[in-house]
Amino acid sequence: MSRHSPQVGSRRGLAALEAGLGEDLTRLGLPRASWTARRDGPDGTTLHDVLVIGGGQFGIGLAAALKLAGIPDTLVIDRAEEGSEGPWTTFARMPTLRSPKHLPGICFGIPRLTFQSWYRARFGDAAWGALYKIPNAIWQDYIGWVRRTLDLPVWNGVEATRLEPAADHVAVMLSDGTRLHARHVVVATGRGAVGGQNHVAGISPALGPDRVAHTSDEIDFERLRGKRVAVVGVGASAFDNAATAMEAGAASVDMLARRHALPQLNKGRPSSGIGFLEGWAGLPDADRWRLAVYLDAMQGVPPHETVLRALERPGLSVHFATRLLSAKPSGEGLRLEVENGPTGEYDFLILGTGFRVDLSREPLFDAISPRIALWRDTYMPPDDLVRPHLGLYPYLGDALELKATEGPPLDRIHLFNAASWLSAGAMALDMPSLDIAPARLVTGITRALFAEDFEAIFASLCDWQDEHELEATPFYAPRYVNETGR
Structure with missing residues:
Protein backbone atom coordinates (compact mmCIF):
# COMPACT_ATOMS: atom_id res chain seq x y z
CA MET A 1 0.00 0.00 0.00
CA SER A 2 1.32 3.45 -0.90
CA ARG A 3 1.93 5.69 2.08
CA HIS A 4 -0.50 8.13 0.41
CA SER A 5 -3.28 5.54 0.13
CA PRO A 6 -5.92 6.11 2.77
CA GLN A 7 -5.85 3.33 5.36
CA VAL A 8 -8.87 1.31 6.34
CA GLY A 9 -10.69 3.48 8.80
CA SER A 10 -9.52 6.76 7.28
CA ARG A 11 -13.12 7.82 6.83
CA ARG A 12 -13.68 7.27 10.52
CA GLY A 13 -10.46 9.19 11.21
CA LEU A 14 -11.59 12.16 9.14
CA ALA A 15 -15.07 12.03 10.65
CA ALA A 16 -13.54 12.10 14.13
CA LEU A 17 -11.26 14.97 13.13
CA GLU A 18 -14.16 16.98 11.75
CA ALA A 19 -16.30 16.30 14.81
CA GLY A 20 -13.45 17.45 17.04
CA LEU A 21 -12.95 20.52 14.88
CA GLY A 22 -16.62 21.37 15.25
CA GLU A 23 -16.24 21.15 19.04
CA ASP A 24 -13.10 23.31 18.91
CA LEU A 25 -14.91 26.00 16.94
CA THR A 26 -17.84 25.92 19.37
CA ARG A 27 -15.55 26.32 22.37
CA LEU A 28 -13.74 29.20 20.67
CA GLY A 29 -17.02 30.89 19.76
CA LEU A 30 -16.30 30.62 16.05
CA PRO A 31 -17.48 31.73 13.62
CA ARG A 32 -18.17 35.07 15.29
CA ALA A 33 -21.66 36.51 14.97
CA SER A 34 -22.23 38.45 11.77
CA TRP A 35 -21.88 42.17 12.45
CA THR A 36 -21.67 44.14 9.19
CA ALA A 37 -24.56 46.24 7.88
CA ARG A 38 -26.63 44.76 5.05
CA ARG A 39 -26.41 46.82 1.86
CA ASP A 40 -27.72 46.44 -1.69
CA GLY A 41 -25.64 46.83 -4.80
CA PRO A 42 -26.28 49.59 -7.35
CA ASP A 43 -28.56 47.33 -9.40
CA GLY A 44 -30.45 45.99 -6.39
CA THR A 45 -28.47 42.75 -6.26
CA THR A 46 -26.34 41.59 -3.37
CA LEU A 47 -23.49 43.87 -2.37
CA HIS A 48 -20.97 41.45 -0.94
CA ASP A 49 -18.83 42.62 1.92
CA VAL A 50 -15.77 41.03 0.30
CA LEU A 51 -15.22 39.37 -3.05
CA VAL A 52 -12.05 37.29 -3.39
CA ILE A 53 -10.58 36.66 -6.83
CA GLY A 54 -8.67 33.40 -6.66
CA GLY A 55 -9.64 30.13 -4.95
CA GLY A 56 -6.17 28.76 -4.28
CA GLN A 57 -4.52 28.44 -0.89
CA PHE A 58 -4.57 32.16 -0.05
CA GLY A 59 -8.08 32.74 -1.40
CA ILE A 60 -9.43 29.85 0.66
CA GLY A 61 -7.42 30.98 3.67
CA LEU A 62 -8.86 34.47 3.38
CA ALA A 63 -12.43 33.20 2.95
CA ALA A 64 -12.00 31.09 6.08
CA ALA A 65 -10.62 34.01 8.08
CA LEU A 66 -13.47 36.27 6.95
CA LYS A 67 -16.10 33.72 7.96
CA LEU A 68 -14.52 33.11 11.35
CA ALA A 69 -14.36 36.87 11.92
CA GLY A 70 -18.11 37.31 11.43
CA ILE A 71 -17.95 38.59 7.84
CA PRO A 72 -19.85 35.77 6.10
CA ASP A 73 -21.22 37.80 3.17
CA THR A 74 -18.24 36.96 1.02
CA LEU A 75 -17.68 35.19 -2.26
CA VAL A 76 -14.62 33.53 -3.79
CA ILE A 77 -14.39 33.12 -7.56
CA ASP A 78 -11.86 31.14 -9.57
CA ARG A 79 -11.64 30.51 -13.30
CA ALA A 80 -10.46 26.91 -12.80
CA GLU A 81 -12.67 23.95 -12.07
CA GLU A 82 -12.83 22.71 -8.49
CA GLY A 83 -9.66 20.87 -7.59
CA SER A 84 -7.54 22.64 -10.22
CA GLU A 85 -7.16 26.03 -8.54
CA GLY A 86 -3.60 27.28 -8.26
CA PRO A 87 -0.54 25.54 -9.69
CA TRP A 88 -0.46 22.30 -7.72
CA THR A 89 -2.16 19.96 -10.19
CA THR A 90 -1.48 22.03 -13.32
CA PHE A 91 1.88 23.67 -14.04
CA ALA A 92 3.71 22.89 -10.78
CA ARG A 93 5.78 20.05 -12.21
CA MET A 94 7.66 19.04 -9.09
CA PRO A 95 6.38 15.93 -7.30
CA THR A 96 6.28 17.61 -3.88
CA LEU A 97 6.02 21.05 -2.35
CA ARG A 98 9.32 22.75 -1.63
CA SER A 99 8.29 23.72 1.91
CA PRO A 100 8.75 21.47 4.96
CA LYS A 101 5.81 19.24 5.88
CA HIS A 102 5.51 20.67 9.40
CA LEU A 103 4.23 24.11 8.34
CA PRO A 104 0.76 24.53 9.88
CA GLY A 105 -1.28 25.39 6.78
CA ILE A 106 -4.66 27.14 6.89
CA CYS A 107 -5.33 26.85 10.61
CA PHE A 108 -5.51 30.19 12.55
CA GLY A 109 -3.96 28.51 15.57
CA ILE A 110 -6.57 25.71 15.60
CA PRO A 111 -4.68 22.38 15.74
CA ARG A 112 -7.39 20.30 14.05
CA LEU A 113 -7.29 22.58 10.99
CA THR A 114 -3.58 22.00 10.38
CA PHE A 115 -2.28 19.98 7.47
CA GLN A 116 -0.65 17.53 9.88
CA SER A 117 -3.95 16.77 11.63
CA TRP A 118 -5.73 16.24 8.33
CA TYR A 119 -2.95 14.06 6.90
CA ARG A 120 -2.69 11.86 9.98
CA ALA A 121 -6.46 11.43 10.13
CA ARG A 122 -6.56 10.41 6.48
CA PHE A 123 -3.38 8.36 6.08
CA GLY A 124 -2.32 7.40 9.60
CA ASP A 125 0.46 8.25 12.00
CA ALA A 126 2.98 5.90 10.38
CA ALA A 127 2.48 7.58 7.01
CA TRP A 128 3.08 10.97 8.62
CA GLY A 129 6.30 9.73 10.17
CA ALA A 130 7.51 8.42 6.81
CA LEU A 131 6.51 11.54 4.87
CA TYR A 132 9.41 13.72 3.68
CA LYS A 133 7.67 16.50 1.79
CA ILE A 134 4.06 16.99 0.80
CA PRO A 135 3.01 15.72 -2.66
CA ASN A 136 1.33 18.43 -4.73
CA ALA A 137 -1.96 16.58 -5.19
CA ILE A 138 -2.14 15.83 -1.46
CA TRP A 139 -1.75 19.54 -0.67
CA GLN A 140 -4.52 20.35 -3.16
CA ASP A 141 -6.75 17.81 -1.39
CA TYR A 142 -6.06 19.48 1.95
CA ILE A 143 -7.06 22.91 0.61
CA GLY A 144 -10.26 21.34 -0.74
CA TRP A 145 -10.95 19.77 2.64
CA VAL A 146 -10.66 23.14 4.41
CA ARG A 147 -13.02 24.64 1.83
CA ARG A 148 -15.64 21.91 2.26
CA THR A 149 -15.34 21.50 6.02
CA LEU A 150 -15.78 25.23 6.68
CA ASP A 151 -18.47 25.44 3.97
CA LEU A 152 -16.83 28.35 2.18
CA PRO A 153 -18.65 30.09 -0.70
CA VAL A 154 -16.67 29.45 -3.90
CA TRP A 155 -17.77 29.76 -7.52
CA ASN A 156 -15.60 27.83 -9.95
CA GLY A 157 -15.37 28.37 -13.70
CA VAL A 158 -15.81 32.13 -13.21
CA GLU A 159 -13.20 34.57 -14.48
CA ALA A 160 -12.89 38.21 -13.41
CA THR A 161 -11.84 40.44 -16.31
CA ARG A 162 -12.10 44.03 -15.07
CA LEU A 163 -12.33 46.03 -11.85
CA GLU A 164 -14.32 49.27 -11.75
CA PRO A 165 -14.20 51.02 -8.36
CA ALA A 166 -17.02 53.36 -7.33
CA ALA A 167 -17.47 55.53 -4.26
CA ASP A 168 -18.91 52.78 -2.03
CA HIS A 169 -18.08 49.53 -3.84
CA VAL A 170 -16.13 47.83 -6.61
CA ALA A 171 -17.83 46.38 -9.67
CA VAL A 172 -16.24 43.17 -10.94
CA MET A 173 -16.83 42.29 -14.58
CA LEU A 174 -16.85 38.59 -15.43
CA SER A 175 -15.95 37.00 -18.74
CA ASP A 176 -19.60 36.15 -19.44
CA GLY A 177 -20.66 39.79 -19.04
CA THR A 178 -22.04 39.40 -15.51
CA ARG A 179 -21.28 42.14 -13.00
CA LEU A 180 -20.72 41.42 -9.33
CA HIS A 181 -20.46 44.11 -6.65
CA ALA A 182 -18.54 44.13 -3.40
CA ARG A 183 -17.48 46.67 -0.81
CA HIS A 184 -13.96 45.28 -0.93
CA VAL A 185 -12.22 43.12 -3.54
CA VAL A 186 -9.15 41.04 -2.78
CA VAL A 187 -7.02 39.79 -5.68
CA ALA A 188 -5.58 36.53 -4.32
CA THR A 189 -4.02 35.13 -7.48
CA GLY A 190 -0.58 33.99 -6.37
CA ARG A 191 1.90 34.78 -9.11
CA GLY A 192 -0.87 35.31 -11.67
CA ALA A 193 -2.66 38.55 -12.55
CA VAL A 194 0.33 40.68 -11.59
CA GLY A 195 1.99 41.29 -14.97
CA GLY A 196 2.36 38.02 -16.80
CA GLN A 197 5.30 35.88 -17.76
CA ASN A 198 8.83 37.15 -18.10
CA HIS A 199 10.04 36.69 -21.65
CA VAL A 200 13.43 37.22 -23.22
CA ALA A 201 14.29 39.23 -26.30
CA GLY A 202 15.12 37.56 -29.58
CA ILE A 203 12.46 34.83 -29.63
CA SER A 204 10.58 34.82 -32.92
CA PRO A 263 22.68 30.22 -6.06
CA GLN A 264 23.97 28.34 -3.04
CA LEU A 265 21.89 29.64 -0.12
CA ASN A 266 18.11 29.66 0.13
CA LYS A 267 17.59 33.06 1.74
CA GLY A 268 13.86 32.46 1.46
CA ARG A 269 14.05 30.29 4.58
CA PRO A 270 15.16 32.96 7.08
CA SER A 271 13.24 35.74 5.29
CA SER A 272 9.95 33.89 5.80
CA GLY A 273 10.37 33.76 9.58
CA ILE A 274 7.81 35.37 11.83
CA GLY A 275 9.84 38.54 12.34
CA PHE A 276 10.00 39.17 8.60
CA LEU A 277 6.34 38.26 8.10
CA GLU A 278 5.04 40.52 10.85
CA GLY A 279 7.69 43.23 10.68
CA TRP A 280 8.46 43.87 7.01
CA ALA A 281 5.45 46.09 6.33
CA GLY A 282 6.28 48.31 9.32
CA LEU A 283 9.81 49.14 8.16
CA PRO A 284 10.71 52.52 6.64
CA ASP A 285 10.58 52.54 2.85
CA ALA A 286 14.37 52.66 2.59
CA ASP A 287 14.74 49.43 4.57
CA ARG A 288 12.00 47.62 2.68
CA TRP A 289 13.65 48.62 -0.59
CA ARG A 290 17.08 47.51 0.62
CA LEU A 291 15.70 44.13 1.67
CA ALA A 292 13.94 43.69 -1.66
CA VAL A 293 17.05 44.55 -3.67
CA TYR A 294 19.14 42.06 -1.68
CA LEU A 295 16.67 39.18 -1.93
CA ASP A 296 15.99 39.90 -5.61
CA ALA A 297 19.73 39.64 -6.32
CA MET A 298 20.11 36.44 -4.28
CA GLN A 299 17.20 34.74 -6.06
CA GLY A 300 15.90 31.32 -5.14
CA VAL A 301 17.87 28.10 -5.04
CA GLY A 352 11.95 29.14 -17.15
CA THR A 353 12.05 32.91 -16.80
CA GLY A 354 9.52 33.47 -14.03
CA PHE A 355 6.97 36.26 -13.77
CA ARG A 356 7.11 40.05 -13.80
CA VAL A 357 5.14 42.52 -11.73
CA ASP A 358 3.57 45.23 -13.88
CA LEU A 359 -0.13 45.88 -13.30
CA SER A 360 -0.34 48.01 -16.44
CA ARG A 361 -0.08 44.76 -18.42
CA GLU A 362 -3.05 43.16 -16.66
CA PRO A 363 -6.50 43.70 -18.25
CA LEU A 364 -8.06 43.26 -14.80
CA PHE A 365 -6.65 46.68 -13.83
CA ASP A 366 -7.18 48.50 -17.16
CA ALA A 367 -9.70 50.95 -15.68
CA ILE A 368 -7.36 52.06 -12.90
CA SER A 369 -3.75 51.19 -13.74
CA PRO A 370 -2.70 54.76 -14.68
CA ARG A 371 -3.75 55.89 -11.19
CA ILE A 372 -2.19 53.06 -9.15
CA ALA A 373 0.64 54.37 -6.97
CA LEU A 374 3.84 52.43 -7.60
CA TRP A 375 7.02 52.30 -5.59
CA ARG A 376 8.74 54.44 -8.21
CA ASP A 377 6.11 57.13 -7.54
CA THR A 378 6.68 57.05 -3.80
CA TYR A 379 10.30 56.26 -3.04
CA MET A 380 13.55 57.35 -4.71
CA PRO A 381 16.37 54.90 -3.83
CA PRO A 382 20.04 55.86 -3.81
CA ASP A 383 21.77 55.49 -7.17
CA ASP A 384 23.45 52.19 -6.32
CA LEU A 385 20.11 50.61 -5.37
CA VAL A 386 18.06 51.72 -8.38
CA ARG A 387 16.19 48.73 -9.81
CA PRO A 388 13.58 49.78 -12.42
CA HIS A 389 11.69 46.48 -12.30
CA LEU A 390 11.17 46.83 -8.53
CA GLY A 391 9.85 50.34 -9.05
CA LEU A 392 6.87 48.81 -10.88
CA TYR A 393 5.57 47.11 -7.74
CA PRO A 394 2.41 48.75 -6.37
CA TYR A 395 2.89 50.77 -3.18
CA LEU A 396 0.33 49.22 -0.83
CA GLY A 397 -1.18 50.31 2.46
CA ASP A 398 -1.38 48.44 5.77
CA ALA A 399 -4.28 46.28 4.57
CA LEU A 400 -2.50 45.63 1.23
CA GLU A 401 -4.83 48.14 -0.38
CA LEU A 402 -4.01 50.05 -3.54
CA LYS A 403 -3.21 53.72 -3.26
CA ALA A 404 -4.04 56.30 -5.92
CA THR A 405 -1.70 58.88 -7.38
CA GLU A 406 -4.68 61.08 -8.22
CA GLY A 407 -8.46 61.06 -8.29
CA PRO A 408 -10.73 58.93 -6.10
CA PRO A 409 -9.14 56.43 -3.70
CA LEU A 410 -8.51 52.83 -4.72
CA ASP A 411 -8.43 51.46 -1.19
CA ARG A 412 -11.31 49.04 -1.71
CA ILE A 413 -9.00 46.86 -3.81
CA HIS A 414 -6.45 44.72 -1.97
CA LEU A 415 -3.61 42.69 -3.49
CA PHE A 416 -3.05 39.42 -1.65
CA ASN A 417 -0.61 38.05 -4.20
CA ALA A 418 2.97 38.32 -5.47
CA ALA A 419 2.54 42.04 -6.22
CA SER A 420 2.42 42.75 -2.48
CA TRP A 421 5.97 41.49 -1.91
CA LEU A 422 7.86 44.79 -1.85
CA SER A 423 5.30 46.39 0.47
CA ALA A 424 4.70 43.44 2.82
CA GLY A 425 7.37 40.81 2.20
CA ALA A 426 6.35 37.18 1.81
CA MET A 427 3.07 37.68 3.69
CA ALA A 428 0.99 36.73 0.63
CA LEU A 429 3.54 34.73 -1.31
CA ASP A 430 4.17 31.22 0.01
CA MET A 431 3.10 28.56 2.49
CA PRO A 432 5.03 29.74 5.57
CA SER A 433 2.63 32.67 6.07
CA LEU A 434 -0.64 30.79 5.51
CA ASP A 435 -1.43 30.34 9.18
CA ILE A 436 -1.25 34.08 9.95
CA ALA A 437 -1.52 36.18 6.78
CA PRO A 438 -5.26 35.79 6.05
CA ALA A 439 -6.19 36.88 9.58
CA ARG A 440 -3.90 39.90 9.36
CA LEU A 441 -5.58 41.07 6.16
CA VAL A 442 -9.03 40.46 7.68
CA THR A 443 -8.08 42.78 10.56
CA GLY A 444 -7.49 45.59 8.07
CA ILE A 445 -10.71 44.89 6.19
CA THR A 446 -12.61 44.71 9.49
CA ARG A 447 -11.42 48.17 10.47
CA ALA A 448 -12.52 49.59 7.11
CA LEU A 449 -15.94 47.93 7.25
CA PHE A 450 -16.50 48.97 10.87
CA ALA A 451 -15.69 52.60 10.10
CA GLU A 452 -17.98 52.58 7.07
CA ASP A 453 -20.82 50.92 8.99
CA PHE A 454 -20.28 52.96 12.16
CA GLU A 455 -23.59 54.85 12.15
CA ALA A 456 -25.59 51.67 11.62
CA ILE A 457 -23.53 49.81 14.21
CA PHE A 458 -23.86 52.67 16.70
CA ALA A 459 -27.63 52.81 16.15
CA SER A 460 -27.84 49.06 16.69
CA LEU A 461 -25.87 49.45 19.91
CA CYS A 462 -28.26 52.10 21.13
CA ASP A 463 -31.31 49.97 20.27
CA TRP A 464 -29.95 46.74 21.80
CA GLN A 465 -32.08 45.51 24.72
CA ASP A 466 -31.63 41.75 24.53
CA GLU A 467 -30.36 41.15 28.06
CA HIS A 468 -31.85 42.92 31.06
CA GLU A 469 -29.03 42.05 33.41
CA LEU A 470 -30.72 43.05 36.68
CA GLU A 471 -34.18 41.64 35.98
CA ALA A 472 -33.75 38.94 38.66
CA THR A 473 -32.55 41.42 41.32
CA PRO A 474 -34.34 43.95 43.59
CA PHE A 475 -32.72 46.74 41.59
CA TYR A 476 -34.46 46.06 38.28
CA ALA A 477 -35.89 49.36 37.01
CA PRO A 478 -37.13 48.99 33.42
CA ARG A 479 -38.04 52.68 33.15
CA TYR A 480 -34.33 53.46 33.32
CA VAL A 481 -33.23 50.91 30.68
CA ASN A 482 -32.24 53.61 28.22
CA GLU A 483 -30.58 55.93 30.73
CA THR A 484 -27.00 56.85 29.77
CA GLY A 485 -25.69 57.68 33.25
CA ARG A 486 -27.54 60.84 34.29
Missing part, protein backbone atom coordinates in the same frame (compact mmCIF):
# COMPACT_ATOMS: atom_id res chain seq x y z
CA PRO A 205 6.77 34.98 -32.63
CA ALA A 206 6.67 32.58 -35.58
CA LEU A 207 7.73 29.73 -33.28
CA GLY A 208 4.26 29.54 -31.81
CA PRO A 209 3.12 27.29 -28.94
CA ASP A 210 4.13 24.10 -30.76
CA ARG A 211 7.81 25.00 -30.44
CA VAL A 212 8.15 27.29 -27.41
CA ALA A 213 6.36 27.51 -24.05
CA HIS A 214 6.76 29.10 -20.64
CA THR A 215 7.02 26.82 -17.61
CA SER A 216 3.54 27.99 -16.52
CA ASP A 217 1.99 26.99 -19.85
CA GLU A 218 0.34 23.68 -20.60
CA ILE A 219 2.99 21.49 -22.22
CA ASP A 220 2.46 18.08 -23.83
CA PHE A 221 5.65 16.45 -22.63
CA GLU A 222 4.86 13.20 -24.43
CA ARG A 223 5.52 15.06 -27.67
CA LEU A 224 9.09 15.63 -26.49
CA ARG A 225 10.03 11.94 -26.52
CA GLY A 226 13.24 11.59 -28.47
CA LYS A 227 13.45 15.39 -28.99
CA ARG A 228 16.17 17.95 -28.34
CA VAL A 229 14.96 20.44 -25.74
CA ALA A 230 16.47 23.72 -24.55
CA VAL A 231 15.49 25.42 -21.28
CA VAL A 232 16.21 29.09 -20.57
CA GLY A 233 16.83 29.53 -16.85
CA VAL A 234 18.10 27.44 -13.95
CA GLY A 235 15.56 28.23 -11.25
CA ALA A 236 13.44 25.62 -9.52
CA SER A 237 10.69 25.61 -12.17
CA ALA A 238 13.28 25.40 -14.97
CA PHE A 239 14.79 22.31 -13.36
CA ASP A 240 11.29 20.86 -12.75
CA ASN A 241 10.47 21.18 -16.44
CA ALA A 242 13.85 19.84 -17.52
CA ALA A 243 13.31 16.81 -15.28
CA THR A 244 9.78 16.28 -16.61
CA ALA A 245 11.07 16.40 -20.19
CA MET A 246 13.79 13.85 -19.39
CA GLU A 247 11.27 11.58 -17.68
CA ALA A 248 9.05 11.81 -20.77
CA GLY A 249 11.93 10.50 -22.89
CA ALA A 250 13.53 13.64 -24.32
CA ALA A 251 16.81 12.79 -26.06
CA SER A 252 18.62 15.74 -24.47
CA VAL A 253 17.99 18.90 -22.46
CA ASP A 254 20.33 21.90 -22.53
CA MET A 255 19.77 24.44 -19.75
CA LEU A 256 21.02 27.98 -20.36
CA ALA A 257 22.02 30.24 -17.46
CA ARG A 258 23.31 33.81 -17.46
CA ARG A 259 24.85 33.42 -14.02
CA HIS A 260 28.18 31.67 -13.45
CA ALA A 261 26.85 29.20 -10.86
CA LEU A 262 23.62 28.23 -9.17
CA PRO A 302 16.47 25.05 -6.83
CA PRO A 303 16.04 22.39 -4.12
CA HIS A 304 18.67 19.69 -4.14
CA GLU A 305 15.94 17.07 -4.71
CA THR A 306 14.90 18.92 -7.86
CA VAL A 307 18.44 19.10 -9.23
CA LEU A 308 19.12 15.43 -8.45
CA ARG A 309 15.84 14.43 -10.08
CA ALA A 310 16.86 16.20 -13.28
CA LEU A 311 20.22 14.45 -13.22
CA GLU A 312 18.80 10.94 -12.78
CA ARG A 313 18.72 10.33 -16.52
CA PRO A 314 21.58 10.94 -18.95
CA GLY A 315 21.28 13.78 -21.43
CA LEU A 316 21.00 16.89 -19.22
CA SER A 317 23.60 19.64 -19.63
CA VAL A 318 23.74 22.96 -17.77
CA HIS A 319 25.58 25.82 -19.48
CA PHE A 320 26.54 28.76 -17.26
CA ALA A 321 27.60 32.30 -18.27
CA THR A 322 25.59 32.10 -21.49
CA ARG A 323 23.12 34.46 -23.13
CA LEU A 324 20.34 33.59 -25.56
CA LEU A 325 20.65 35.86 -28.59
CA SER A 326 17.83 34.54 -30.76
CA ALA A 327 15.42 31.67 -31.36
CA LYS A 328 14.04 31.28 -34.88
CA PRO A 329 12.10 28.62 -36.79
CA SER A 330 14.23 26.04 -38.55
CA GLY A 331 12.47 23.28 -40.46
CA GLU A 332 10.08 21.65 -38.00
CA GLY A 333 12.14 22.84 -35.04
CA LEU A 334 14.08 25.96 -34.13
CA ARG A 335 17.60 27.31 -34.14
CA LEU A 336 19.13 28.94 -31.09
CA GLU A 337 21.95 31.44 -31.23
CA VAL A 338 23.65 31.41 -27.84
CA GLU A 339 26.53 33.57 -26.74
CA ASN A 340 29.18 31.39 -25.06
CA GLY A 341 26.87 28.39 -25.28
CA PRO A 342 25.36 25.61 -27.39
CA THR A 343 24.23 27.34 -30.58
CA GLY A 344 22.37 24.85 -32.75
CA GLU A 345 19.18 23.03 -33.72
CA TYR A 346 16.47 22.07 -31.23
CA ASP A 347 12.93 20.75 -31.33
CA PHE A 348 11.42 22.66 -28.39
CA LEU A 349 12.25 25.62 -26.15
CA ILE A 350 11.03 26.04 -22.55
CA LEU A 351 11.26 29.43 -20.85
